Amino acid sequence: MSETATSKLRKLAIVPAYNEGGMVGRVVRDICREAPDFDVLVVDDGSADGTAAEAEAEGATVIRHPFNLGIGGAVQSGYKYALRENYDVAVQVDGDGQHKPGYLPELLEALHTDGHAADMVCGSRFRGDPGYKVPLGRRLGNLIFSVVLTAITRQRITDPTSGFRMTNRRGIELFARDYPHDYPEVEAILMLNAHRLRLHEVPVRMNARGFGRSSIDYPRSAYYMAKVLLAIFVGLFRRRPTPEAGP
Amino acid sequence: MIILAAQEHNLSSASRIAALALTAVGFGVVLELVRRRRLVERYALLWMLVSIALLVLAVWNQLLNWLTNVSGFQVPANFLFAAAFGVVFFLLLHFSVAISRLSEETKMLAQDVARLDYELRKARNGTATANGVDPREPEAADEVAASEADSG
Numbered sequence: 437m438s439e440t441a442t443s444k445l446r447k448l449a450i451v452p453a454y455n456e457g458g459m460v461g462r463v464v465r466d467i468c469r470e471a472p473d474f475d476v477l478v479v480d481d482g483s484a485d486g487t488a489a490e491a492e493a494e495g496a497t498v499i500r501h502p503f504n505l506g507i508g509g510a511v512q513s514g515y516k517y518a519l520r521e522n523y524d525v526a527v528q529v530d531g532d533g534q535h536k537p538g539y540l541p542e543l544l545e546a547l548h549t550d551g552h553a554a555d556m557v558c559g560s561r562f563r564g565d566p567g568y569k570v571p572l573g574r575r576l577g578n579l580i581f582s583v584v585l586t587a588i589t590r591q592r593i594t595d596p597t598s599g600f601r602m603t604n605r606r607g608i609e610l611f612a613r614d615y616p617h618d619y620p621e622v623e624a625i626l627m628l629n630a631h632r633l634r635l636h637e638v639p640v641r642m643n644a645r646g647f648g649r650s651s652i653d654y655p656r657s658a659y660y661m662a663k664v665l666l667a668i669f670v671g672l673f674r675r676r677p678t679p680e681a682g683p
Numbered sequence: 684m685i686i687l688a689a690q691e692h693n694l695s696s697a698s699r700i701a702a703l704a705l706t707a708v709g710f711g712v713v714l715e716l717v718r719r720r721r722l723v724e725r726y727a728l729l730w731m732l733v734s735i736a737l738l739v740l741a742v743w744n745q746l747l748n749w750l751t752n753v754s755g756f757q758v759p760a761n762f763l764f765a766a767a768f769g770v771v772f773f774l775l776l777h778f779s780v781a782i783s784r785l786s787e788e789t790k791m792l793a794q795d796v797a798r799l800d801y802e803l804r805k806a807r808n809g810t811a812t813a814n815g816v817d818p819r820e821p822e823a824a825d826e827v828a829a830s831e832a833d834s835g
Binding site for chain 1: 786790793794796797798800801
């Protein structure tokens with residue numbers, strides 16, 4: 437699709453943020469600078485700090501959860517908003533500054549490239565230089581999911597835990613209706629696969645997380661692995677993990 | 684029948700009295716919780732059924748012995764333990780299902796509250812469209828909302 441055609445689309449950046457005061461403002465600013473044709477929605481997932489005010493001060497639209505729902509609930513809120521407000525394209529950009537908004541034009545391009553047009557484009561750290569030193573544990577976990585997902589979807593998926601994703605209207609409709617709870621990225625790929633939506637990966641570099649508050653630390657990583665593998669396994673026995681997109 | 688019963692293991696009258704007393708206390712606690720509206724009738728009935736089953740087995744020794752024999756246990760106490768474990772297991776599973784449903788409903792409610800909060804702010808400001816917010820205008824309303832959220 438040409439530059440002029442994509443410029444007519446309504447595009448939304450969904451920024452899930454939980455206590456990202458001091459960081460979220462910079463993320464919003466970067467998006468506005470690097471991809472000015474994207475509206476910015478910050479989903480404040482029950483923050484106790486100035487996340488919402490900071491985002492609003494930078495010109496973002498802010499939706500505030502009354503309490504913390506976790507990343508899945510926050511991202512889904514964003515997709516619900518995108519559906520209601522009739523956006524054609526939505527992209528997830530973490531509020532902790534890990535994802536570089538400079539890649540948004542590239543992701544958008546890949547979403548509409550003729551030939552391998554995709555319904556979702558994932559920014560992958562493992563198709564090139566990740567941009568920072570990914571801890572060994574995360575690499576290993578990622579590799580396991582990667583092998584499993586590649587086998588199930590029959591498509592090479594190198595970074596199934598990446599939350600840096602852009603999707604079109606079909607993806608927005610799907611995720612607004614159903615989105616996994618915690619650690620949703622891997623399951624979301626399976627949902628796409630079950631609904632015959634096409635996925636495409638684009639190599640990106642990421643930043644090490646802005647703060648030490650990684651969503652996955654060591655005590656939780658075992659639960660993370662077990663939970664996602666269970667979800668994958670159970671998902672294999674579901675005809676349709678989610679209802680087909682309705683009216 | 685009396686001879687048959689005598690040959691088998693019977694709960695001592697002391698343990699029968701203990702079972703009776705425990706059941707009575709359990710009943711009392713459940714009823715009190717319902718009275719204080721801390722427990723809905725639905726779950727109260729569940730616990731009362733469990734209590735009644737325990738009571739019947741404590742009082743009606745022949746039934747306990749018969750069930751023990753039928754299910755192949757040597758000692759009635761073992762049958763009781765196994766049965767109790769099974770009942771508790773199913774109750775917990777039932778609660779896990781209920782909690783899963785509740786957390787899904789809670790998530791949807793929270794998302795809707797967030798949406799309504801956003802739409803209310805937008806309606807009050809008139810201009811709070813995406814990227815078009817003037818943060819100085821809605822500040823008062825926001826602060827009220829924020830303090831409400833904090834105290835809640």
